Amino acid sequence: MTSAPRPPADLPPLREVIARHGLGARKALGQHFLLDLNLTGRIARAAPDLSRGTVIEVGPGPGGLTRALLAEGAARLVAVEKDRRCLEALAEIAAAYPGRLEVVEGDALEVDLATLGAAPRQIVSNLPYNISTALLVRWLTALAADPNAFSAMTLMFQKEVAGRLVAAPRSRDYGRLSVLTQWLCEARPLFDIPPRAFTPPPKVVSTVVAIVPREKPLAPVSLNSLERVTAAAFGQRRKMLRQSLKSLGDPTAWFAATGIAPTARAEELSVEDFCALAACLASG
Numbered sequence: 001m002t003s004a005p006r007p008p009a010d011l012p013p014l015r016e017v018i019a020r021h022g023l024g025a026r027k028a029l030g031q032h033f034l035l036d037l038n039l040t041g042r043i044a045r046a047a048p049d050l051s052r053g054t055v056i057e058v059g060p061g062p063g064g065l066t067r068a069l070l071a072e073g074a075a076r077l078v079a080v081e082k083d084r085r086c087l088e089a090l091a092e093i094a095a096a097y098p099g100r101l102e103v104v105e106g107d108a109l110e111v112d113l114a115t116l117g118a119a120p121r122q123i124v125s126n127l128p129y130n131i132s133t134a135l136l137v138r139w140l141t142a143l144a145a146d147p148n149a150f151s152a153m154t155l156m157f158q159k160e161v162a163g164r165l166v167a168a169p170r171s172r173d174y175g176r177l178s179v180l181t182q183w184l185c186e187a188r189p190l191f192d193i194p195p196r197a198f199t200p201p202p203k204v205v206s207t208v209v210a211i212v213p214r215e216k217p218l219a220p221v222s223l224n225s226l227e228r229v230t231a232a233a234f235g236q237r238r239k240m241l242r243q244s245l246k247s248l249g250d251p252t253a254w255f256a257a258t259g260i261a262p263t264a265r266a267e268e269l270s271v272e273d274f275c276a277l278a279a280c281l282a283s284g
Contacts, residue, residue, distance in 0.1 A: 011093065017063070017092070018089075018199075032199070034126055035199055044068040050069060051073050051074070052075075053122070054121045055076065055121075056078050056123045057080070060081055060086065062089045063079075065124070066079055074100065078101075080106055081106075082105070109138065114149040119148060122150060122152040123153045124154045125154075129158055136155070141223060147213060147217075150213060152211070153211040154210055156208045157209060159206060161177075162209050164177045165181045165182075166189060169267060175237075176227075179274050180230070182218070188210050189207050189210075190209060193205070218275060221275045225282040228248060229277045229278045229281055233266035233269070233274070233277075241263075244265075248281055258280065
């Protein structure tokens with residue numbers, strides 16, 4: 001059995017750090033701290049080679065995963081933290097690993113992660129639950145503009161959100177996020193983390209997901225067109241496409257061009273089908 005990674009001797013236990021700096025988790029920030037060294041180490045080891053390029057962590061909090069990423073060999077780690085209370089604790093970690101950790105104070109919904117550090121850049125994060133979907137869409141948007149923006153993402157979501165990322169057509173969880181993610185990336189769930197592993201425990205199970213950008217998207221369509229088509233189709237997912245897509249114009253010619261049945265519903269279409277409809281929309 002692999003032992004848990006050990007922090008440097010001069011780094012105190014995380015619970016002591018939390019108590020000393022008054023770092024009680026804040027619900028408004030979606031904070032649930034993962035302090036178990038076995039689990040943070042497992043997440044770090046699930047990521048691709050940490051010694052290459054730049055590893056980016058969002059919402060490190062008191063630094064549980066931060067310590068694990070450094071202990072597992074991250075040569076260059078950039079941690080983006082919005083909560084100013086955590087900065088001093090993170091500075092202590094940076095001092096214990098000279099030259100390897102940079103802490104950026106800021107909101108990850110506003111910081112352009114694709115400009116942080118040298119490529120290749122990978123994101124490894126226990127995401128704040130309340131903004132996890134918004135963050136992923138932001139990073140997928142960056143990948144749509146530049147396929148080399150990120151080389152990989154190893155991210156923790158609520159299990160329900162993780163299910164949406166990998167959902168197949170005709171399944172309950174299949175929707176806009178499924179299409180956008182799978183158009184640009186290959187995603188697979190790695191393992192679950194139970195609520196009791198967190199402080200405080202959330203009400204849901206969490207899942208760590210590996211997301212690897214494709215060499216090129218499944219189809220050469222614009223993000224804007226794909227988002228408009230999926231928004232219209234899934235916005236009225238109980239209706240047939242001939243009705244739900246009317247808000248975008250007359251879709252009759254699109255069905256003829258793509259071979260998609262006008263009586264089909266959104267959940268029946270593959271990602272490639274949505275791309276074909278997006279191409280029709282873009283061409284006028």
